[in-house]
Amino acid sequence: MDFSSFLTSLVTSFLIFVVLMLLFAWLSRKEGNSVVYYPNRILKGLDPPASGTRNPFAWIQEALSSTEQDVISMSGFDTAVYFVFLSTVFGILVLSGVVLLALLLPVAATDNSVKVTAATTSNGTFNEFDKLSIGNVKEKSPRLWAFMIATYWVSFVTYYLLWKAYTHVSKLRADALMSPQLKPEQYAVIVRDIPPVPEGLTRKEQVDSYFKAIYPDTFYRSMVVTDNKVVNKIWEELEGYKKKLARAEVIYAQSKTTGKPGGVRPTNKTGFLGLFGKKVDSIEYYNGKINELIPKLESEQKVTLREKQQAAALVFFTSRVTAASAAQSLHAQIVNDWTVVDAPEPRQILWANLPIKFFQRQVRQYVVYAIVALTIVFYMIPIALISAFTTLEQLKKLLPFLKPVLNIDAIKTVLEAYLPQIALIIFLALLPKLLLFLSKAEGIPSLSHAVRASSGKYFYFTVLNVFIGVTVGGTLFNTFKTIQKNPPDYIITLLANSLPGNATFFLTFVALKFFVGYGLELTRIVPLIIYHVKRKYLCKTEAELKAAWFPGELGYATRAPGDLLIVTIVLCYSVIAPLILPFGAAYFGLGWLILRNQALKVYVPAYESYGRMWPHLFVRILAALILYQVTMLGYFGVKKFYYAPFVIPLIILSFIFGFVCSKKFYRFFHDTALEVVCRELKEVPNMELVFRSFIPQSLGSEKFDDDQFEDALSQVSRTTSLV
């Protein structure tokens, strides 16, 4: 890619961005769109900003002037931590950029040695850009000292800002955990791997007597986990019919006002997808179904509570300190019995995972790791498999009704040409979902933990395949024999050799990602269209309408791997081609601004983990830094700079820095510090409410009170007040 085509692509991206911004300014002012652009405010009971009179770029001012406290109150601690991540990286890139551009560009630009040695530099992709990069500096030149100093500068800036960020996030987490607001999960622990029930006791008695003996004063009550598969299915069916009934009633009511005064009673067919079968009166039919299902649900609830108890339970304490300390303590002499961990929020418990046994979890974990490792290394194989199964012949067999379409020549040609690419795109689109599924299959008890785990897996996939893959890419296979001789040294040299040639590619990549990516993010064109289509043609009831504009979550866990890829790319190129730094800074600056707007006004978090994502982000930024330092070591080697080994102390320093940080901060992100939860709440918590908040929806009914107490839920041990 030469300079002019780079400029073209940059300008195009920027124009798209400007168009999208104008579009947003126009669309967000329309009254009817406020549920798309301000759903978080609406759901929190706040008014969307008055439209019409409003300055179209007021959102920028609002985002800039919003405080961290605003983010926390509108979108939770996890989002606030994500902004700490964005601003930290932004800070690193700005501080590095100011010094590196001022220091390195003149040093590089005034050394014209390369025209002479151009033939020897890598890949022959020499262009205008390289004049401003390390590629323009002679081998063994003393000017390389400037690049060495720059390497140190970037590293120390990173250490300093990461340290500040870790301290800050740790304080944020402490504030969140010690807040006097009632958090039910702070009074509960998850107990897994309960041994078989002894003769003559029920499961509930077993759990109760075990914890009463250990915590005689603070034990409140226990809830045995049940196998809810059947009851969930019935409940979902019931809820589905309730929604359909509501819809039918609305349609009936509308028909009264628009059509005949008596109205038209809506009808539906009872068969598959409502397309086949007998035609019936919808309201009567759904009412009948609901009346049929309610007693079925109730009896199934009883059966579930009585007979489908599993070897796991939730245990409630009347004190936050006891719950926090129980989650960290060994309870049973045999370590894999009675394992106790802290409870997540009720909404994010993965109930089906709770009864999975200790060693099964271990095995599952290693199996999942192996699958993911294989996916990363051989990710082309599943794609090849998918495309093999989605050949035209297969498609015809599986979906015979497509046959006439597939026989048209033009369509046939196009499909045959693009099926593999389509398979690749589908694979990459499905990958996060696949990884989340795999992470859940590990037996992790909470959704936020599973999301973190899948985010980590996605990070490795991206960095290894996109960054290392693109960079080293083709050259790797050609030189495979050379590698075998001395693998680790060679890989570093190879990486260092391949980097400069790809600088413009990654510059364009970063620019495209922030201009077009964030532009689309802000305008929310796809959700807007979907909402309007649904509103016009599908939604009848209020609930359906709300579901149509419900914004979902910010999804920082899937965003983070993408951001971290940019961090890795920009850090690795920072000294080699410092021009990438402003682009990186712009990516994170713009990202901060636009996501701030989205966090404050659009997205609704699905769970709260009080910043547990941070250590993962930290470690990966540090890993990017170390990769960068190793690359620089290799690159100075390629430049035959005698003092290249001076980078080695920096690499060691990075490891020490990571070690110190993880020793100093990490455990607090895994366990709850007791000093944090020992503050008393404003008022004595209502333990009954705490307990009820953990009852799964499908089991929860007002009838839950008395007769099931002797089953999966245990009796109140005492009505002690909070200690």
Added chain:
Amino acid sequence: MDFSSFLTSLVTSFLIFVVLMLLFAWLSRKEGNSVVYYPNRILKGLDPPASGTRNPFAWIQEALSSTEQDVISMSGFDTAVYFVFLSTVFGILVLSGVVLLALLLPVAATDNSVKVTAATTSNGTFNEFDKLSIGNVKEKSPRLWAFMIATYWVSFVTYYLLWKAYTHVSKLRADALMSPQLKPEQYAVIVRDIPPVPEGLTRKEQVDSYFKAIYPDTFYRSMVVTDNKVVNKIWEELEGYKKKLARAEVIYAQSKTTGKPGGVRPTNKTGFLGLFGKKVDSIEYYNGKINELIPKLESEQKVTLREKQQAAALVFFTSRVTAASAAQSLHAQIVNDWTVVDAPEPRQILWANLPIKFFQRQVRQYVVYAIVALTIVFYMIPIALISAFTTLEQLKKLLPFLKPVLNIDAIKTVLEAYLPQIALIIFLALLPKLLLFLSKAEGIPSLSHAVRASSGKYFYFTVLNVFIGVTVGGTLFNTFKTIQKNPPDYIITLLANSLPGNATFFLTFVALKFFVGYGLELTRIVPLIIYHVKRKYLCKTEAELKAAWFPGELGYATRAPGDLLIVTIVLCYSVIAPLILPFGAAYFGLGWLILRNQALKVYVPAYESYGRMWPHLFVRILAALILYQVTMLGYFGVKKFYYAPFVIPLIILSFIFGFVCSKKFYRFFHDTALEVVCRELKEVPNMELVFRSFIPQSLGSEKFDDDQFEDALSQVSRTTSLV
């Protein structure tokens, strides 16, 4: 070493053993020796067995009929765990031996291929022994299948018995921890890394308010750790003078009865070692010194308590559960502040280590590891240094009074010849002490933990230098260039190649170790002589006499590395030369018998760690097993056996076995399980006694009660009864 010289050495060892046994039977029957042969019984207030009428071999019967409970009550849980180790290894070797001797000896003896191929076998040390070993089997022979089966048999026997032993030891530990007897350390935790004292508070107030906030109901009191260096010195000086006074008074009293009726008042000189200076009346002089030191000690105690407070404390709780759970919980948001660990017994606390800060401990640990690694690899260097400093010239300079002796020609020659060897012997004798010193320098808070750490270091030293060193030894350096080509494979082959040649060496080594070593252990000749010499010429007072026969501890931590070396040797040779198995079994059988006698009657444990040594023993037995399996893989390779890779699943299985065991059992050996300590004690513990038992001797006085309370020791928060 040929067969006859092996037999000679074996018979000699056996004869020495028989002589020592007879000597023991004779000596132990003498009344005056009972303090040497039964000190543990005497100290526990039990009578030594009636001498004279007693069957001289009754001790064997007594050892065999003693139960585990006897060992626990006489010598503690740690000793009982050591016997589990001995009997487990004994079981492994017996069960392996029975099958392997019956299976492999016939298979090997009937294959006479080797006389043909003798020239090709290793080292040319072919002898009668090899007829009964794998050396006698042809390359690629299908008879090697028998050896493969034997390899599997030994491994599965080891798995089975180790599993049983781990379960048993875990139960033992649980019994120990849940015993209703009062153990002060179960009510205390050590708090380290206390942050700087806030303005306006004392250290004690800081600690008290911190823990009162977290444990309002169960916090009892705290004790701030002080810098006791000065006060300890004064206290020791005082105790020394008290002993000397007692001695002088006894001498004076004796002189009254034996000499003149008025008696001779003993005198001493006040200068260096009592050899120089003014002659004074001992009783008056010592009395004067004591009267001078007592107020000095008291004022220093006050100063210490008030001004030498450190950033560490002991905190006492009124509940065992709270203490156990506090030791496992994170207390502070900043992980390296307020670190809490469980308290060891008062007698084994290393007070000076408690105030060492978190990261300093980390640094110390890595520095010590580096020193130990260097010592293991280059252990000849310190010896060379020692011998360089102990040349005759140096000796003359340092100890000028030895000059006339050193100038005698004969002595000169001998010393010059033996000084390096003496240096080596001194080094090996001092090594355990050096390692213990290094382990203490890591900042470990308890003696038993430091002993475990040094025991581990000694194990690595022994196995690497003695076993691998002797086996591979000379050949390694000659073939250094070959190794560089393909290190890991080559080392295995080298080991496998070198093993058979050394079989008889190690057979003799094991036999010597158990016949002579355990013979000397049982007869206790050295302590016996020392005791009698001291009693006759030195001891005057009762206290001095008791110190002369006080037996010390069993020292399983220094024994274990030696035993584990034998385990490693015997396992590695088990299939190659099965004849070693009876010797190994005899070592552990005889060891069990003789040490049982010593544990019941002689040694007094210095501390109790409730079996925490076990996981270390377990891991090292397993490591020996894996080394053995790897060696067999190499050896089958040397024998060109096509199915050699069949050993690989076994190696993987060993790792899985280790992983499962450590997951299932290990944490209970690190932390206290709450279910174990939740049983109530027989009576409410006297917290005042618990607290007092932790006061260091040099600070403890009856005056301690009231006026110092506002200093390092905190006030009683409440006199709550035990929950």
